[in-house]
């Protein structure tokens with residue numbers, strides 16, 4: 025006789041930012057496809073944007089047990105919620121949202137209807153894992169951490185107490201930027217001070233950003249399991265170190281491809297759509313791309329939170345135009361700090377852009393990277409963008425801005441050999457040279473490694489691959505929890 029298995033119900037709670045919500049929604053959908061009930065908890069602010077720019081009715085129609093719930097982030101309606109206000113967002117979540125979450129759990133508001141089972145576990149973004157774990161413990165609900173960064177960056181944050189103990193941070197001066205950091209196991213031979221996550225590159229070891237990222241990461245072993253958006257062939261050595269501290273680590277990425285493959289298998293369609301946007305997508309760039317020759321366009325995008333100065337904007341713009349390569353550039357309305365006067369933009373830039381460029385304020389990035397006209401990606405090295413480029417087999421020029429991006433760009437260039445690292449430079453001549461190198465002279469150098477890694481990424485999420493297998497294990501683990509709780 026088959027054993028009765030009570031339905032499982034997972035609460036998923038992301039940190040409220042595009043890169044985090046995007047990947048956790050994909051995880052949610054994968055669990056939904058496996059027949060698990062999912063309640064996705066967004067802040068009101070994020071949910072309002074998601075509903076405005078993503079057709080969520082259609083997106084989640086294949087998961088009948090899926091529901092959204094919202095919670096306040098405790099900030100006023102006119103708060104910018106931008107990167108420079110990160111601490112205010114974080115503090116408000118840790119104080120005000122924490123109380124609301126407790127109330128919602130106490131009054132069963134997160135269940136929704138009486139046909140929905142009670143919560144089996146909470147999957148929380150590890151960046152807000154601390155307070156969520158405290159509450160989950162009060163209600164005796166198991167907690168699983170999800171991190172939207174690479175395993176390598178997770179491991180670097182985890183190792184910070186050792187780095188400090190060895191006196192390797194802070195550094196004495198700029199001359200030390202290239203000094204090797206020797207205390208992060210598996211990275212001893214290539215990790216320089218300048219490659220550490222930017223929050224570790226501080227003079228004050230009590231800096232709140234450093235404190236938050238390190239403390240939250242150090243708490244991970246408290247969780248029942250850790251889910252990472254990566255794959256074994258990409259980060260195997262680091263993952264084996266993480267596994268000595270966290271007993272269950274599920275690597276199930278690249279999530280966007282994993283979801284695409286599972287949706288295609290379920291619906292027998294190859295048109296599966298998996299992007300979740302908090303910005304209005306301008307699809308006109310796809311028509312422009314259709315008219316460009318094979319691998320002739322460099323795609324330029326700095327993700328959802330990077331900002332650049334007017335001077336940096338000019339350096340990139342001149343570099344791109346002077347390279348004489350075709351380019352597609354995402355310039356978000358809030359990318360450049362300070363407005364340019366139309367007559368401040370030199371005529372040669374406007375002319376060069378009209379001839380060979382196309383600018384949008386938000387692109388369908390996954391589709392863009394998969395387009396045959398794309399030959400390179402000038403990126404800020406956010407983890408989602410890095411994975412999307414890896415799967416598409418597109419070599420990168422990395423211009424990391426903040427946080428994990430500094431470390432990602434080192435791995436892309438030095439370890440995985442998937443592109444060039446332009447960190448700490450923003451100069452029109454360097455941009456021009458790097459773009460021409462990537463699109464021309466050095467393309468062949470990268471093609472073998474980008475093709476190989478793209479193949480490994482796809483293999484990992486195909487039936488029999490490591491991420492495919494790990495997702496099935498995660499689903500079984502969750503079902504087992506629901507049986508134990510029954």
Ligand SMILES: O=c1ccn([C@@H]2O[C@H](COP(=O)(O)OP(=O)(O)O[C@H]3O[C@H](CO)[C@@H](O)[C@H](O)[C@H]3O)[C@@H](O)[C@H]2O)c(=O)[nH]1
Nearest residue numbers: 042043172173327328329354386387389390406407408409
């Ligand atoms: O025009 C655009 C630009 C971006 N994207 C998507 O937006 C996401 C951007 O994510 P990511 O590349 O990770 O960058 P950020 O938005 O900057 O993400 C934040 O969150 C990430 C995950 O924690 C970190 O790796 C980054 O450093 C951090 O800045 C990706 O899925 C892109 O496909 C679009 O769809 N269209």
